[in-house]
Amino acid sequence: MSFDLGLIVASLPDIARGLGVTLLVWVVCVGLGLALGFLIAVARRSGGRLVNWLLFVPVEVIRGTPFLVQVFLLYYGGPFIGLSLDNLPAGVIALSIYAAAYYSELWRAGFDAIPKGHLEAAACVGMSPVQTMTRIILPEMTTLVLPAMVNMTILMLKETAILSIISVPELTLTVSALGTQNYAFVESFTVLALVYWALVEICGAAGRAAERRLAKYRFA
Amino acid sequence: MSWQLFLLLVEAARLTVILSVVSIGILGFLLATGVCAATMSQNRLLRGAGRLFVSFFRGVPLLVQLLLIYYFLPSIGLDVPSEVAAIAAMSLCTAAYQAEILRGGFAAVPRGLVEAAEMVGMSRFATFRRIRLPIAFKLTLPGLVNEWTMMLKSSSLVSVVGVVELTRMAQDLAASTYRPLELYAAAGFIYLCINVVVALIGRGLEARLSWGRV
Numbered sequence: 001m002s003f004d005l006g007l008i009v010a011s012l013p014d015i016a017r018g019l020g021v022t023l024l025v026w027v028v029c030v031g032l033g034l035a036l037g038f039l040i041a042v043a044r045r046s047g048g049r050l051v052n053w054l055l056f057v058p059v060e061v062i063r064g065t066p067f068l069v070q071v072f073l074l075y076y077g078g079p080f081i082g083l084s085l086d087n088l089p090a091g092v093i094a095l096s097i098y099a100a101a102y103y104s105e106l107w108r109a110g111f112d113a114i115p116k117g118h119l120e121a122a123a124c125v126g127m128s129p130v131q132t133m134t135r136i137i138l139p140e141m142t143t144l145v146l147p148a149m150v151n152m153t154i155l156m157l158k159e160t161a162i163l164s165i166i167s168v169p170e171l172t173l174t175v176s177a178l179g180t181q182n183y184a185f186v187e188s189f190t191v192l193a194l195v196y197w198a199l200v201e202i203c204g205a206a207g208r209a210a211e212r213r214l215a216k217y218r219f220a
Numbered sequence: 221m222s223w224q225l226f227l228l229l230v231e232a233a234r235l236t237v238i239l240s241v242v243s244i245g246i247l248g249f250l251l252a253t254g255v256c257a258a259t260m261s262q263n264r265l266l267r268g269a270g271r272l273f274v275s276f277f278r279g280v281p282l283l284v285q286l287l288l289i290y291y292f293l294p295s296i297g298l299d300v301p302s303e304v305a306a307i308a309a310m311s312l313c314t315a316a317y318q319a320e321i322l323r324g325g326f327a328a329v330p331r332g333l334v335e336a337a338e339m340v341g342m343s344r345f346a347t348f349r350r351i352r353l354p355i356a357f358k359l360t361l362p363g364l365v366n367e368w369t370m371m372l373k374s375s376s377l378v379s380v381v382g383v384v385e386l387t388r389m390a391q392d393l394a395a396s397t398y399r400p401l402e403l404y405a406a407a408g409f410i411y412l413c414i415n416v417v418v419a420l421i422g423r424g425l426e427a428r429l430s431w432g433r434v
Contacts (some may be wrong), residue, residue: 031226064369064415066376069387077395077401098274161281165380172284185291193280193288202277 007182008191018033018174019195026157028092033099033156034149038073040100055104061173062101068162070094075166091163099156106148110141150207154200160197171195225393226406232389233410236375239303239385241312245372250320251311259323270319277316283377284285285309290381306378314371321367326352327359365422369415376411386410 008015040059044052062070073088074083083095114137121134164173171191179188277285286309293300293308320388335349376412379388390407393399 015292061408061412064412066373066387066411068376069404069408071409072387072391072394072400077404078323080399080401116401130392158281161283162377164283172281176287181290185340186288186295189284189288191380193276193284196246196278196281197276201275 001053003133005220007178007184008187013196014174014178015171015191018171019168021169021174022157022171025088025092025095025160025163025168029095029099029160030090030153030156032096036096036100037105038107040104041111044108045103045111047188055088059101059104062098063105065143067094067159068099068165069160070098070164071162071166087163087166087168091166091168093157095159095163098159099152100154103149103150106145106152107141109148109219110145111137113144143217146211149205150203150210154203154207157199157203158196168213225397225403228393229386229389229406229410232384233386233414235383236372236385236387236411237414239307239310239375239378240368240372243307243375244314247307247311247389248314248371249318251315252322255315256326259261259319259380260326263314274316274319277313280322282309282313282374283380285313286377286381292304302378302383305381306383310371310375310378311377312375314367317371318364319361321363322356324363325356328359329355343433346422358426361422361426361429365419365425368418368422372415372418373411 040055044055047055069090071094075085075087078085078090090164103210118136118140119132122136127135160170161172163170165172175188175192179185182188229421255270255350257272258266258273261267261270286306289309289312290302290305293305331356333351334347337351342350375385376387379391382388384392386407390403394403
């Protein structure tokens with residue numbers, strides 16, 4: 001077995017471009033997923049039983065089925081119901097919805113963990129619902145759910161690799177193509193694994209640093 | 221979608237279940253106990269190796285691990301069917317996650333109980349077998365069940381290297397019948413059913429483990 005890194009070095013610009021797409025897709029999907037997940041959690045909490053149930057079903061279906069199948073359903077099945085999407089938007093939409101389902105559960109757990117007394121106290125001192133949300137619920141919840149959120153966000157980074165299967169030109173696809181063109185699969189995938197590993201470790205370290213900084217706000 | 225197509229999917233789901241049982245339930249779990257023991261060991265080298273294993277296999281997407289193993293094995297002269305590469309990748313990946321879950325469980329065993337066991341003169345082995353292991357098992361069960369369902373879903377990725385399990389079968393049928401919508405929805409439904417069964421088994425086990433609350 002020969003291990004030739006020359007061609008990896010020669011194609012660094014391509015790899016950087018793929019990495020850029022991966023990071024972009026990741027940031028966009030995490031952002032959309034966090035926001036949509038938050039809306040789902042709020043709606044399920046305060047929208048009454050019917051809304052809660054109507055949202056419970058899709059959330060559980062998305063959490064209970066493989067992301068790959070969801071991507072295939074949207075990308076290959078979509079055109080049959082008039083939803084023709086290019087691979088990049090299809091991937092971003094699918095991953096955002098997938099992320100939203102998971103994040104909504106984390107947000108929900110965060111809401112539930114806030115002591116009732118704190119909300120009552122906020123109401124007693126005359127805070128408006130918006131003030132209660134921005135000054136009590138959000139900060140308390142953020143410190144509580146941060147570790148789980150960081151985990152989920154790292155998981156999302158790894159999920160972006162799946163989008164290579166529908167030919168989104170992200171890191172995995174770029175490097176696989178290098179492997180195929182040069183018949184250098186082992187080199188390519190080793191480098192690919194190391195890049196993801198480094199990214200995940202960096203995110204993990206950043207998450208731990210954020211947790212340490214926010215630890216002083218923790219009440220429980 | 222016709223009944224025959226659905227039956228073909230169910231037939232293919234059998235391989236999904238077999239792959240999961242072999243790699244998550246047996247190989248992955250056994251490997252995880254070893255890795256967990258390594259990360260908790262007094263030996264620095266062993267501990268470092270265990271941590272490196274966990275960090276790598278949790279830090280790299282399963283798809284990438286799978287492709288790496290799939291192409292790596294032939295390059296060192298091991299010409300194995302893609303099913304073997306799939307099982308190897310799934311076992312290694314889930315072992316890293318399960319090792320962390322187990323480690324968390326052992327770390328959460330209340331110190332007082334272990335000290336009490338030592339006080340009444342239990343040997344180290346007896347303490348492990350009668351106190352730490354059963355309590356840790358009970359504490360980790362929900363996490364392990366969760367890992368099962370996550371990994372079962374990830375098993376869809378092995379379709380990429382040509383293992384004809386549920387997802388690959390749905391893909392092949394979708395290509396030949398031009399009905400991706402129904403086929404992927406049906407595949408998703410079958411995954412959902414399997415996951416519900418796994419969750420129910422997990423809940424049943426939890427209910428049966430009635431030895432006190434910790």
